[in-house]
Amino acid sequence: MIDVPTLVEQARLGRPRAVARLISLVENASPQLREAMAALAPHTGRAYTVGLTGSPGVGKSTSTSALVSAYRKRGKRVGVLAVDPSSPFSGGALLGDRVRMQEHATDPEVYIRSMATRGHLGGLSWAAPQALRVLDAAGCEVILVETVGVGQSEVEVAAQADTTVVLLAPGMGDGIQAAKAGILEIGDVFVVNKADRDGADATVRELGHMLGLGESRSPGDWRPPIVKTVAARAEGVDELVEALEKHHAWMEEHGELAARRRRRAAEEVEAIAMAALRSRMGDLHGDRRLDSLAERVASGALDPYAAADELVQGVTGA
Amino acid sequence: MIDVPTLVEQARLGRPRAVARLISLVENASPQLREAMAALAPHTGRAYTVGLTGSPGVGKSTSTSALVSAYRKRGKRVGVLAVDPSSPFSGGALLGDRVRMQEHATDPEVYIRSMATRGHLGGLSWAAPQALRVLDAAGCEVILVETVGVGQSEVEVAAQADTTVVLLAPGMGDGIQAAKAGILEIGDVFVVNKADRDGADATVRELGHMLGLGESRSPGDWRPPIVKTVAARAEGVDELVEALEKHHAWMEEHGELAARRRRRAAEEVEAIAMAALRSRMGDLHGDRRLDSLAERVASGALDPYAAADELVQGVTGA
Numbered sequence: 001m002i003d004v005p006t007l008v009e010q011a012r013l014g015r016p017r018a019v020a021r022l023i024s025l026v027e028n029a030s031p032q033l034r035e036a037m038a039a040l041a042p043h044t045g046r047a048y049t050v051g052l053t054g055s056p057g058v059g060k061s062t063s064t065s066a067l068v069s070a071y072r073k074r075g076k077r078v079g080v081l082a083v084d085p086s087s088p089f090s091g092g093a094l095l096g097d098r099v100r101m102q103e104h105a106t107d108p109e110v111y112i113r114s115m116a117t118r119g120h121l122g123g124l125s126w127a128a129p130q131a132l133r134v135l136d137a138a139g140c141e142v143i144l145v146e147t148v149g150v151g152q153s154e155v156e157v158a159a160q161a162d163t164t165v166v167l168l169a170p171g172m173g174d175g176i177q178a179a180k181a182g183i184l185e186i187g188d189v190f191v192v193n194k195a196d197r198d199g200a201d202a203t204v205r206e207l208g209h210m211l212g213l214g215e216s217r218s219p220g221d222w223r224p225p226i227v228k229t230v231a232a233r234a235e236g237v238d239e240l241v242e243a244l245e246k247h248h249a250w251m252e253e254h255g256e257l258a259a260r261r262r263r264r265a266a267e268e269v270e271a272i273a274m275a276a277l278r279s280r281m282g283d284l285h286g287d288r289r290l291d292s293l294a295e296r297v298a299s300g301a302l303d304p305y306a307a308a309d310e311l312v313q314g315v316t317g318a
Numbered sequence: 319m320i321d322v323p324t325l326v327e328q329a330r331l332g333r334p335r336a337v338a339r340l341i342s343l344v345e346n347a348s349p350q351l352r353e354a355m356a357a358l359a360p361h362t363g364r365a366y367t368v369g370l371t372g373s374p375g376v377g378k379s380t381s382t383s384a385l386v387s388a389y390r391k392r393g394k395r396v397g398v399l400a401v402d403p404s405s406p407f408s409g410g411a412l413l414g415d416r417v418r419m420q421e422h423a424t425d426p427e428v429y430i431r432s433m434a435t436r437g438h439l440g441g442l443s444w445a446a447p448q449a450l451r452v453l454d455a456a457g458c459e460v461i462l463v464e465t466v467g468v469g470q471s472e473v474e475v476a477a478q479a480d481t482t483v484v485l486l487a488p489g490m491g492d493g494i495q496a497a498k499a500g501i502l503e504i505g506d507v508f509v510v511n512k513a514d515r516d517g518a519d520a521t522v523r524e525l526g527h528m529l530g531l532g533e534s535r536s537p538g539d540w541r542p543p544i545v546k547t548v549a550a551r552a553e554g555v556d557e558l559v560e561a562l563e564k565h566h567a568w569m570e571e572h573g574e575l576a577a578r579r580r581r582r583a584a585e586e587v588e589a590i591a592m593a594a595l596r597s598r599m600g601d602l603h604g605d606r607r608l609d610s611l612a613e614r615v616a617s618g619a620l621d622p623y624a625a626a627d628e629l630v631q632g633v634t635g636a
Contacts, residue, residue, distance in 0.1 A: 294580045
């Protein structure tokens with residue numbers, strides 16, 4: 001058994017090993033997670049979180065690393081959470097294999113953790129917010145959430161942050177892909193990375209068109225800016241930080257930051273409650289009971305609603 | 319109010335309007351769905367369902383139409399369910415706009431229905447099986463489930479069928495895309511359509527390699543066949559029907575058909591039960607209660623597990 005109070009105390013003092021072990025509790029959906037979250041809760045709610053999403057090849061990892069440098073220059077303690085929803089294997093400790101991140105690996109004010117969430121009990125709706133809570137309690141002022149791997153869940157992970165950055169690169173037909181994937185709607189700030197390449201300005205124009213930036217909006221509405229960067233050479237990264245700070249300030253001014261955090265917390269609480277009810281359904285009936293109901297439904301002897309009633313009755317006693 | 323018993327009676331007699339109206343009940347998640355499913359249940363469990371999936375452009379719709387013709391030649395009553403998980407708008411009645419299907423539109427032994435499921439309360443896990451139950455009770459011996467639009471949910475829809483057909487076309491780099499999307503694992507039968515194009519044999523080879531068809535398997539294991547078709551000219555379609563019949567027979571022989579149907583029914587029942595519990599959570603607490611819990615979690619005053627406990631207690635009384 002892990003001594004959770006001591007672990008939380010050490011994480012709050014900024015001990016990297018303690019932070020890493022707490023995130024492992026999240027990753028493994030440990031039974032001690034509950035105790036850890038209760039101990040961490042009073043020390044959370046301070047970090048500003050930024051999600052980065054975009055197709056493979058746009059330079060997410062390079063951009064994340066450049067942002068870490070930029071925030072470190074501003075004296076901020078930074079956390080990086082790299083979530084891989086497609087992998088059941090944990091990166092474990094530091095992302096030592098990721099060249100771009102190595103320059104930060106020895107900086108005591110930077111926490112870099114990867115987390116594998118495939119097969120995670122509660123899915124992404126739990127894993128990311130709980131890991132963020134650990135980094136938040138550890139005193140990170142800015143946390144960058146980057147998704148590794150591909151898939152729809154990228155969008156979900158990015159949506160766990162206060163501000164969502166959508167990255168594109170010139171000449172990848174990315175705009176249309178992004179539109180299809182529903183990514184345009186979730187972007188608060190857009191980045192056209194590799195802006196030294198041919199077609200960068202065309203990508204910016206195309207994107208601006210798709211975002212309807214030319215259209216009139218209500219005063220006070222947030223207009224997603226498009227920032228051009230060459231993250232590998234740190235070009236445009238200060239402008240990106242500035243755009244993030246503007247969005248942060250706008251959200252605070254309009255009550256949007258609190259609203260987003262409430263919404264995410266509500267989703268998290270509901271997901272945990274539903275999982276608890278699901279497991280209670282399993283406790284009461286065992287899989288054999290569901291199997292026998294399913295068999296009757298498959299054969300037409302019972303309709304699915306009547307079968308569901310039997311399951312629900314077992315949980316609620318009514 | 320719709321007179322459900324009369325509607326079900328008429329659907330069983332094969333009246334297209336009654337079939338259409340019952341599927342509309344599913345699509346709209348009507349409160350009368352429960353009554354309809356109870357009335358339909360005793361008349362289900364006979365149809366053999368085939369799901370068709372693949373990237374846009376491989377010829378799903380043309381292949382579906384060619385399969386309808388092939389099954390009609392064999393004297394079977396055929397149902398087609400075209401599911402569009404990305405659209406909130408219903409196609410309504412017949413898919414008259416889809417040229418390939420028009421030749422079947424006047425055949426009284428063919429039921430063609432489109433169904434929009436975006437925003438459907440229970441999601442795909444309910445909508446598809448319930449619509450299939452309607453067509454099953456209407457006496458369709460074979461039901462083809464085709465997904466319209468793109469996205470991960472294609473895989474889910476196809477998995478609602480007894481046999482899943484994965485379609486590819488030459489020269490689309492489809493094999494790799496399919497492997498990425500996790501589509502290879504769900505295919506019982508593979509089709510390389512547009513087989514008169516350059517690169518068809520290469521696609522078949524590449525696919526065979528990825529499927530590991532050369533490797534030895536246990537005797538009795540199903541080896542997914544790869545069928546070459548030119549669906550627009552009905553070439554290879556008889557071979558495809560033969561492959562489907564072989565898979566059907568293999569599943570019956572090995573108890574796999576019953577096992578798949580039980581598994582799908584179990585998922586459906588569980589989804590309905592979970593939705594009932596979720597709505598009960600809402601009934602007891604109202605959104606304001608969840609909002610207030612979320613606010614306390616977001617501010618760090620409460621941890622998410624303790625908040626979830628409060629929700630669960632309201633439902634179960636313990």
